[in-house]
Amino acid sequence: MITDLQPLLIEAKSTIREAMAQLNTASSGCLLLVDGNGALRRMITDGDLRRAVIAGHALDADLTVLEPVEPTVARRGLDEDGARRIMRERQVVHLPVLDETGRPVGLYHLGRMSAPILLSAPHMGETEQALVAEAFATNWIAPVGPHVDAFERELAETVEASEAVALSSGTAAIHLALRLLGVRRGDRVYCSSLTFVASANPILYEGAEPVFIDSEPESWNMSPAALERALEADRRAGRKPAAVIVVNIYGQSADMAPILDLCDAHDVPVIEDAAESLGARYRNRASGTLGRLGVYSFNGNKIITTSGGGALIGGDREMMAEARRLATQARDPASHYQHSTIGFNYRLSNVLAGIGRGQLKALDDRVARRRAIFERYRQGLGDLPGVGWMPEPEWSRSNRWLSVITLDPDRTDRHPYAIMRLLRQRNIETRPVWKPMHLQPLFRGADYFTHSERQSVSDRLFLTGLCLPSGTGMTDDEQGRVIDALTEAVAI
Template sequence: MDEPILLSQAHVTQVEEEYVLASLRSGWVAPLGPDVDAFEEEVAARVGGGVAALALSSGTAALHLALLGIGAGPGSCVLVPTMTFVASANAVAYTGAQPVFVDAAADANLDVDLMIEAVDSLQREGQPIAAVMSVDLFGRCCDYERLAPELETRGIPLIEDAAEALGARTVGGAAGSFGRAAGLSFNGNKIMTTSGGGMLLSSDHDLLDRARYLATQARQPVAWYEHTDIGYNYRLSSVLAALGRAQLSRLDSMIARRRAIREQYASVVAEFEGIRILGRGEHDDPSDASDNCWLTCLLLDEGAPASADEVLTALAARKIEARPLWKPMHLQPVFATARSFLTGTSEGLFARGLTLPSGSALTDAQVERVCDTLRAALRREQR
């Protein structure tokens, strides 16, 4: 009987066991400690661009604190890509600001032209804009070469949701180095993990200092517990930071493995018309060499030999976990009343796209099983 193949399982080796065991033996089991400090320094060095880092309990916490740091709150709005995971929009809602959704480009990342049109429209109406949030979707950076200067001209802060993109790059820097602040996620299904966890990155040290204060329950620096602000329990534990340090030491090899898996899927895709790997061949990067290959996503056009739903059904029958792309935020019931600037692109991507198992822990036999099942599903429809 087939064993389940997961979409993006955490990849843990003896390296991680050694780091975590050393952390436990150090006695720094409670939150904070030397592994947290070292993890922050190592991630900041990896991202570059002059950023410093704050280790947190989740990527969502990082976005929440980043938005608080630039003044998002009631009476203001934050423009967010509609093609994203709900955490991007939830972080806006936590501040009391209103999310305004903007549609995607063909590669599923933010439609930069439409975003600028939305900003200009809201500014003409006199709507206070706290920030624009970008999302580096599925491990591919947004087009910051075009977006960042346009926002700077208009005086709008940029917050980068790089939760899915550690290790990816684009013109001008690495994922996590753009805007006033950026958030990373180390959830169990990400390119690297701390089980749960995240990181706030910024070159604005005042913003980071404020975030560090709020993330530790906003405790005042006195001998007793004194609080003048509402704070949050958002810090990362030392043991989980040790796990993250081990994962970071292997990040390049894990990205390389995910890329090798993508190439095997690409060889199957090349056999059929009307199917492509999302992001490949878009813009000026035909090889998607700057991606971190977190998830390999397929798009099946009308001329494809099967629909996305039919392929998902075939994979599920072999206990292979695959999913549709993110359901756009403007279609989510919880955000049904939110304002949106739409072209229909994200809805088309949701209808025609799917994600394939992409984790670096996949064995060659598992990848071969996915390829064989995908190929069989497509050939069956052709016949």
């Protein structure tokens, strides 16, 4: 419901010309004609004004020339479902809400009520536009330039890391990390199973063998117990993995201390895939900075975005210099074009780095907003039977990139896919929890180690989890739409 009505209010002494100008700037498609006491007399649309002019009234005539029309109205306290019902029955697209004195206090707009609510849309500001304009003005367009250097420096400072290398995607960062750690064809590389395929595809790029590790219930991320069993199984077989990719899903860190202890004991380097968890923390450290190498993604749906992009984080300056070399086609230091090793076209452009610099300034606000969105969901949906929440262990501060619920099949017969279909009918986007990698046809036959001998946490979360709209640009009214729709869908 629109509650800021001041731009829509107009009095009868105003002219048709003034009403046209005001209507042209109003996003609702209508004006509310009020009397001297502020009470609603009628609504005005563009069609009303055009008909008045066609009837011969001058543009400077006041609005008293409009024929009186009794508007369809509602009283304060009507919910969205009630508003939809009235609008459907009366075949209107605008429904003013009046207080006890007849003054408008809100406006239901069918177009807005039906506008799509996306899962995690980009949220741009004015700073980004200014920095992109600077890149154009100075003609720094290619994947080099001052914005790239500044973005890398500012990102490293934000997460308190030694260095950052800005790249074309988080996937590129994982690929380079494997290269830098010397992963070769035939090597075994462990990876969290509950993740997006981009975490695991680079293993195949290098011809290595993926081994998938289950989640633990406390964080939904890599299970130290499953990892220990995998490492022990490989030790008995006389081998060890070349690297472990730990993925922090939905904005929350894995329990890194026991994972790092296990990997240190077996002399295995850790890549921390923090694509979804920029701004989150593990104890007193920034997510993404605890492994040998860390990875961030700035894809369009992430908590901050460069449209498409990513970064590699690390503390070894020589390794980071090699990452930059590999990311720019591995050109040798010669005056001519000379290449001794395979390289990649993985650098971020100066234009996109400008967007990233502007977005980075808003990171703390984005995290605070996403956490507030999660809390409002929990308060609004907490009483629904069978609805659970992604936990936040005491050692974690999640950025709540996505708010995720689970539906307990023992307490509700509503399946996530059924909820998705019902919300899609209301133009609300939701998504299932990631399908685990060990269930993907691409990785059929890969080794998989469960949290316990009788429990695969990843499978259960995939079957019961649902991601809710969580974008920081989502309004309170839009989130209210989601809560109302979910409440109805679960209660059916």
